[in-house]
Amino acid sequence: MSAQGKSLFSRLDTTTLVLYLSLVFIGLMAVFSVEYRSTDPSIFMMNKSHMKQVVWLGISLFVGLLIVFTDSKFFSSFAYLSYAVGILLLIVTIFAGSDVKGSHSWLGPPGLRFQPGEVCKIFASLALSKFLSSPDTNFQTLRHRLIGAALALIPAILIVLQKETGLALVYFCFFLVMYREGLPNIILIIGFSLVALTLATLLIDRLLLFIIITSLAAIGGYLIRRELKRNVSARILLVGVWLVCMLFSQVMVPVLFKYVLQKHQIERIYSTLGQDVPESYLKPGQKKDEKKGNVSDYNVKQSKIAIGSGGFFGKGFLNGTSTKNEFVPEQHTDFIFCSIGEQFGFFGSAILIALYLSLMLRILYLAERQRSSFSRIYGYCVASILFFHFAINISMTIGIAPVIGITLPFLSYGGSSLLSFSILMFILLRLDSDRQVMIR
């Protein structure tokens, strides 16, 4: 209880704060470098993105200060209520949202628009933490596991309805938290297997895949043939796994691609895999060869050129020819990593990745040192969300993941992104400063 005596500010974790601030600073620099022109009269121009971002940083820090002054029990008490408000906002957005670049996920008048889906991450984290840390919850039961999954997936479904699939995918990161809290290993394995199976379905001919899966099952069955003779459930399991794989690869994925996913999503997925969209998944009226190199393909290509041209040490600050001249679309938001890659090269990119990794590992460390499970679970939520954004965003700019429109935490230009990540961080810092207190 030694920490209890110190002042509130000195109890905040300095390492996390420094990492957070350095990432935000790098973000400001990156946004500045994207829009900087040598002809600009001064760097303090309010119509430029970096100055707007400075304003947003001010707002974020102010909100952070408010959070620090809030009682740490407040967050757990209002977790469910905030979650309900979040869901309500998401539902309202479906009907009253405004269209921005093809997505229907923005709310509010122009200038004050925000994405409820972005903010709802905070509420979902709080609610999930509250639920999992509740003494009434026994996460070993299927019923509570389903409730936990529902808490994560309901916002995701509502966001999919707003045509913002990328943001919805972020909510899957809560499974990482639930895994930590006792979801069986098999779920993680199944999850990875499904991803692998999906990729295989997309890449390999359906008939060939059928043969491969069947022969794999046959080999597996041969290897555990004694088990099969003795045990009925083993037989059921083997046939079951085989059936699920079949169903997934032969029915589910084709149906998903044909009827659920949007045209641009299919294109993005295939372009990431370096393939053309197969004829069977083409939407009616869409031509087979609409010029090789559609929009998303172009984005990834330009992004790779920008990053690749950076070399080991980069072109130097403000010398990025590709990013400065807007070759990379969305470069100050989703593709902000390009400007780092181009200007600071492999060296700078590696430092940035190291910073992120340190921050995430630090958060995990903070989470594990909490006395109350609410704080711990919340810490995992923050780390998982960060990880998901970080992994998907950078991967898509370097062409190893599909182009999913999610931001790079702290770096991307955009008020609602910076604000929501800052809130996430400051709540964690606040909770951590009271880590000896039991929060329910």
Add this chain to the structure above:
Amino acid sequence: MSIAANPRQFVIRVIFISMAVIMLLRLFFLQVVEDKYKVMANDIAIFRKVVYPPRGAILDRRGKPMLYNERVYDLLVTPATVSKSLDTASLCDVLGIDKEAFVKMLTRTRVKSGPMRKGVFIEEMSAQQTARFQENMYNFSGFEMAERFRRTYPRASAALMLGYIGEVSPEMLKKEQYASYQQGDYTGMNGLERSYEDVLRGQRGVHFLERDNFNRPREPYKGGELDTPEIAGKNLELYLDADLQEYGEKLMQNKLGSVVAIDPKTGGILAMISAPNYDPNLLRGTERTKNYGKLYKDATKPLLNRATQAYYQPGSTMKPMTALMALDVGVITPSFGYPCGGGYYACGKRIGCTHTGGGHAANLRLALANSCNAYFVHIFRLIADAKKFGGVKKGVQVWHKYCNDFGFGHPTGVDIPFEMSGKAPDTNTYNKMYNGSWNSCTMLFVGMGQGEIALTPIQLANAMCIIANKGYYYTPHFVKSIGNNPKDPLLQPYMKKHVVTHIPDTFFDVVAKGMQDVVERGTGTVAKMEGIEICAKTGTVENKAVVHGQAMKMKDHSVFVAFAPRVNPRIAIAVVVENAGFGATWAGPVASLMIEKYLLDSVSSKRKHLEQKLYNANLVNRYTYAIDSAQRLRDAIRREKKEEVKRMADSTAYAQDSIRAMRFFNKYYIKKNK
């Protein structure tokens, strides 16, 4: 909760770390191992902008501009940035176009250069459009004016001499001399624009600019350290007197012919007129193709520079040269006379002479003043048959040598392109013509400037310079200095004094006196004016043309050559007016008026009637058009025949090929498949 109690937190950490490692590996591959992205980045991001320097201007001897760059404005539009609230009606009003045209033009621009790039909306706005748009520019976002320069001829004169610029053709680009040109560049096509292309053009600059994703150039690459600056073209200062040139063109209006006036002391061309002339402003910009076609088809051939490209027999204007040759050879003395009774009969046929009175050719001066044909035919025969040469064939060769000395039979080397050489016959010419059997009687006409000799007006003017200078000349040329440097290496050839003959000055004096008599009391009294001693010679040149398959005698060319003043001459001039009549009737007044204008700066009121007479005369004969159309018809038929032969050959070859192919097919394919 101890850390060891829960291994799953380590699984999560491993997932985090492995993701970061995968990214680092990928980044290492992208940024360090792979090279192609660096190349691609430079290709897409750096724009090589070629900057054209302003082309040099051309100024006359007093520094008055004759050809310079005029500022014009194009209206550009970036279709994507045209605001939806644009007041189309008021823009249409400002530009003076209707709404339909507006929409059409906008669509055209959008298609041509894409919605994000600037495209030309209106090329070369009129002065009114420019002014009105400039006032209201702030209303029309997306539209902007772009300054451009075009060549303009403020005095609209000396079209063929100044020349024009045009886009380099693909054929030209293949040649070595155009190695530094690119598709779309302009180059001088004719006249001084062509001869002095290298100095007028200046040096193109290359600026490297970064460009953005819509290919719009932005700021200099690396702060411009790789750029080469452009160097402006140099101005040309001419000897040409713009006022004299304009005056001459006015005198020559509605006539065919040419005037060349040269300053004998420098060889600088004071005026060069080829009539009919045209407004050179017609041959620029978008109008060129249309107008060029029109000029090309014109029967009066305005695109032919008659001063350097048309051949005329010199007629009687040859006589001073013949006299000098005879004097130099020594076959006559200045007091030599010929008893002409109105004709020359020595060769068995009559060669008419306009004078019959006794003693009109009693000595050289009189013979020149009265332009006695018999006298000069006779002295030509004396040269050709001179005993010291031994035979007419050698004698004619000597005469030919003298002709060359006077600058006949080869281009003078004037600094505008496409000059023709003229014809100065020699022994070979006559051997071919008469199969070797000829004598001085066969070709005595050349002595009086008829027959096989043919000169361009500039050669005639140059010969006058030689007489005026008493034996030397400078190659006629237009350019006095380049960029105010009169010693430019390009001008070196024109600074060389050509001493062509070693005829004693006394002989020149005699001939000059004779030429002065032409004006004082001879055939050219029309040129007489107070205070100036003019030396001149009239010429009335018989000529023939082929009309409807028959050689037809045409109206005589009116020719007049002169230099003035006799002592210390400042101008030498040659005038040809085609099919106009006596030399003294038309060419004489032109020459004397121009001399007066040049030497005294104005024409005295006593001679205004000559001016009026010339302004009002239309000497373009009707049959000029008939001859021209007949000529064009013949050319067309000849072309047609040639093409017919080629077509026949082609189709024969094609037929043979197909027969061969058929045989091959039958032999190797059909048999096998049976």
